[in-house]
Amino acid sequence: MEPNKNFAPVCPIPIQQYPHVLMAHGGGGKLMHQLIGKMFLSAFNNPLLEMQHDSTVVEWPSGKKLAFTTDSYVVRPIFFPGGDIGSMAVHGTVNDLAMSGARPLYLSSAFIIEEGLPMDTLWRVVSSMSDAARRCGVQIITGDTKVVDKGKGDGLFINTAGIGVIKHKQKIAPQHVRPGDAVLVSGDLGRHGMAIMAVREGLAFESQIESDSAPVADLVSELLRAGIKIHCLRDLTRGGLASALNEIAEASAVKIEVVEKSVPVREDVHAACEMLGLDPLHVACEGRFAAFIAAQDAERALQIMSGHVVGAGSAIIGRVAKSSTPLVMLKSAIGATRILDMPSGEQLPRIC
Amino acid sequence: MEPNKNFAPVCPIPIQQYPHVLMAHGGGGKLMHQLIGKMFLSAFNNPLLEMQHDSTVVEWPSGKKLAFTTDSYVVRPIFFPGGDIGSMAVHGTVNDLAMSGARPLYLSSAFIIEEGLPMDTLWRVVSSMSDAARRCGVQIITGDTKVVDKGKGDGLFINTAGIGVIKHKQKIAPQHVRPGDAVLVSGDLGRHGMAIMAVREGLAFESQIESDSAPVADLVSELLRAGIKIHCLRDLTRGGLASALNEIAEASAVKIEVVEKSVPVREDVHAACEMLGLDPLHVACEGRFAAFIAAQDAERALQIMSGHVVGAGSAIIGRVAKSSTPLVMLKSAIGATRILDMPSGEQLPRIC
Numbered sequence: 001m002e003p004n005k006n007f008a009p010v011c012p013i014p015i016q017q018y019p020h021v022l023m024a025h026g027g028g029g030k031l032m033h034q035l036i037g038k039m040f041l042s043a044f045n046n047p048l049l050e051m052q053h054d055s056t057v058v059e060w061p062s063g064k065k066l067a068f069t070t071d072s073y074v075v076r077p078i079f080f081p082g083g084d085i086g087s088m089a090v091h092g093t094v095n096d097l098a099m100s101g102a103r104p105l106y107l108s109s110a111f112i113i114e115e116g117l118p119m120d121t122l123w124r125v126v127s128s129m130s131d132a133a134r135r136c137g138v139q140i141i142t143g144d145t146k147v148v149d150k151g152k153g154d155g156l157f158i159n160t161a162g163i164g165v166i167k168h169k170q171k172i173a174p175q176h177v178r179p180g181d182a183v184l185v186s187g188d189l190g191r192h193g194m195a196i197m198a199v200r201e202g203l204a205f206e207s208q209i210e211s212d213s214a215p216v217a218d219l220v221s222e223l224l225r226a227g228i229k230i231h232c233l234r235d236l237t238r239g240g241l242a243s244a245l246n247e248i249a250e251a252s253a254v255k256i257e258v259v260e261k262s263v264p265v266r267e268d269v270h271a272a273c274e275m276l277g278l279d280p281l282h283v284a285c286e287g288r289f290a291a292f293i294a295a296q297d298a299e300r301a302l303q304i305m306s307g308h309v310v311g312a313g314s315a316i317i318g319r320v321a322k323s324s325t326p327l328v329m330l331k332s333a334i335g336a337t338r339i340l341d342m343p344s345g346e347q348l349p350r351i352c
Numbered sequence: 353m354e355p356n357k358n359f360a361p362v363c364p365i366p367i368q369q370y371p372h373v374l375m376a377h378g379g380g381g382k383l384m385h386q387l388i389g390k391m392f393l394s395a396f397n398n399p400l401l402e403m404q405h406d407s408t409v410v411e412w413p414s415g416k417k418l419a420f421t422t423d424s425y426v427v428r429p430i431f432f433p434g435g436d437i438g439s440m441a442v443h444g445t446v447n448d449l450a451m452s453g454a455r456p457l458y459l460s461s462a463f464i465i466e467e468g469l470p471m472d473t474l475w476r477v478v479s480s481m482s483d484a485a486r487r488c489g490v491q492i493i494t495g496d497t498k499v500v501d502k503g504k505g506d507g508l509f510i511n512t513a514g515i516g517v518i519k520h521k522q523k524i525a526p527q528h529v530r531p532g533d534a535v536l537v538s539g540d541l542g543r544h545g546m547a548i549m550a551v552r553e554g555l556a557f558e559s560q561i562e563s564d565s566a567p568v569a570d571l572v573s574e575l576l577r578a579g580i581k582i583h584c585l586r587d588l589t590r591g592g593l594a595s596a597l598n599e600i601a602e603a604s605a606v607k608i609e610v611v612e613k614s615v616p617v618r619e620d621v622h623a624a625c626e627m628l629g630l631d632p633l634h635v636a637c638e639g640r641f642a643a644f645i646a647a648q649d650a651e652r653a654l655q656i657m658s659g660h661v662v663g664a665g666s667a668i669i670g671r672v673a674k675s676s677t678p679l680v681m682l683k684s685a686i687g688a689t690r691i692l693d694m695p696s697g698e699q700l701p702r703i704c
Contacts, residue, residue: 027695027699027700028695051527054452057518062414065411065412066418067407068494068513070511072462072498072511096407100405102407112424144424153506157464161460161513163418240380282381345376345381346499349499
């Protein structure tokens with residue numbers, strides 16, 4: 001990774017003069033232009049963003065489809081073990097693009113800042129976004145800055161939208177899952193949600209639980225390059241594995257059978273979940289996905305996934321079957337079978 | 353305009369049961385799926401959104417450039433004379449695309465809802481977005497819903513990102529303004545900002561000031577179709593005409609000379625500005641833009657703009673000149689000349 005030579009190592013806004021973000025930093029006048037010019041342009045530096053146009057114009061490869069997605073990030077705390085709201089805002093949107101098998105190219109970045117946010121906090125987040133974007137090979141090419149009055153926000157909310165290019169010919173979507181498909185997950189589940197909850201609840205474990213926040217687009221590209229028949233990909237964020245599988249079952253009108261003991265969950269995550277009365281299968285990840293793969297390609301897909309840095313701990317956890325009603329069934333270690341429903345209430349607020 | 357047959361005329365979420373938005377409506381479980389399915393999918397209805405994929409895949413016309421933009425909307429109050437946060441979130445992003453001469457095609461829509469927002473308020477905003485999108489000929493094809501705890505937001509923030517296609521060969525950007533260019537505005541200035549401030553400050557005038565919020569993409573298309581040589585377009589939002597012209601002067605290293613009496617500002621807007629100690633040239637519009645046009649096309653551009661429903665009141669307000677330093681000069685009615693600077697503080701918080 002080339003270091004970004006124009007990137008200021010310390011907050012480029014003089015923090016003696018502006019220790020906190022002011023309403024005027026979102027007002028369209030001099031302070032906003034200073035913030036954009038000195039902080040955002042220097043951190044995200046690329047010629048497209050520097051055009052500072054109301055919208056940014058790019059060439060598009062002929063004959064290629066486009067994937068488009070958006071997410072707002074309202075996680076608290078802003079910094080947590082294994083990541084922060086800035087890296088999440090890049091990884092999360094990159095991952096949503098990857099779920100269509102797209103190669104992520106461009107992101108937008110829109111900040112809603114609460115008046116009074118320490119300028120240095122904003123800078124740390126922006127630096128983290130910049131790092132994450134470079135690692136993911138995406139460019140942040142357009143943006144927006146709003147400041148809301150103290151008490152009308154919560155430090156910082158970030159929205160990113162993303163555009164990716166699709167070069168494969170596969171149909172990867174919830175509607176394309178078929179009976180017989182193998183269900184894989186790309187690693188152990190629930191770490192992101194539990195990393196956040198452990199911080200908030202002050203839980204102490206022998207070792208700190210770190211978020212799994214990571215970009216998975218490169219891993220998905222490897223599967224596509226290897227010719228693996230992918231029917232659907234879904235990242236396992238809010239609502240965890242349970243919500244994701246129920247959504248897919250509904251969309252394809254199938255039954256999904258999961259073998260509980262094959263679902264990878266770390267000991268410390270299990271323990272934290274038990275303490276808080278949570279089901280790990282309801283807990284969000286930020287760097288994990290479920291893959292629905294044609295049965296004959298399942299073992300090969302598992303090998304590729306397991307061999308990738310963000311896919312260590314991948315597992316085949318179940319299969320898809322015919323059904324008259326959409327359903328997710330969980331087979332326990334003692335052979336009992338129960339319905340795995342999606343969560344109904346809200347147990348883990350603001351984890352993403 | 354075809355009525356949308358699948359569009360529920362009343363709030364599709366049972367408001368006896370859910371009079372307010374709950375944290376669980378953003379939790380990834382059943383309530384969130386109900387909100388997305390019954391409200392967002394029915395209001396924004398289109399087959400692309402209904403795929404409910406992590407990212408939405410579209411074809412892209414071969415050989416055509418793409419414009420990409422984003423804005424978050426934090427305006428308060430949410431409803432104001434002449435518009436609301438929902439219609440603004442569509443118009444504003446459509447207008448940003450139009451400023452590149454792009455035809456807007458697709459929007460994303462991401463909601464950050466404060467717990468406790470009346471469900472019916474959300475529905476009114478979503479309905480308004482849906483109407484605005486249909487009028488603008490754009491589809492909302494991907495989205496996100498977050499709920500933050502009471503006291504950590506302000507009712508509702510909306511982010512939209514937009515994608516448009518560029519079919520012309522012109523270079524429309526701040527850097528392409530040239531000495532000799534005519535400067536036009538597409539109508540009277542400052543109405544949006546003053547409509548909001550009048551509501552907030554409880555100012556009463558003989559007639560209510562209504563926001564100028566409107567989509568201008570169609571008007572821009574007409575200019576392009578007529579072969580008008582457009583060097584730059586800029587919408588006149590936060591910071592008003594003063595900020596926009598200073599940004600352009602800076603980007604092209606030119607002087608912009610504006611004749612004050614040719615700048616269209618309505619009497620009631622003038623009066624409201626005077627009462628609040630504001631300069632109308634610092635006040636935001638949401639349906640106005642400045643156009644930098646090759647001198648020989650200026651009169652023809654003015655005719656086209658004036659003849660369009662959102663361009664009534666268009667005017668040629670000045671010209672671009674050579675300069676050793678970027679500068680915006682304002683020539684007053686009595687012949688005096690002063691520098692028109694961008695605002696330094698924040699006089700009009702949260703008008704967009």
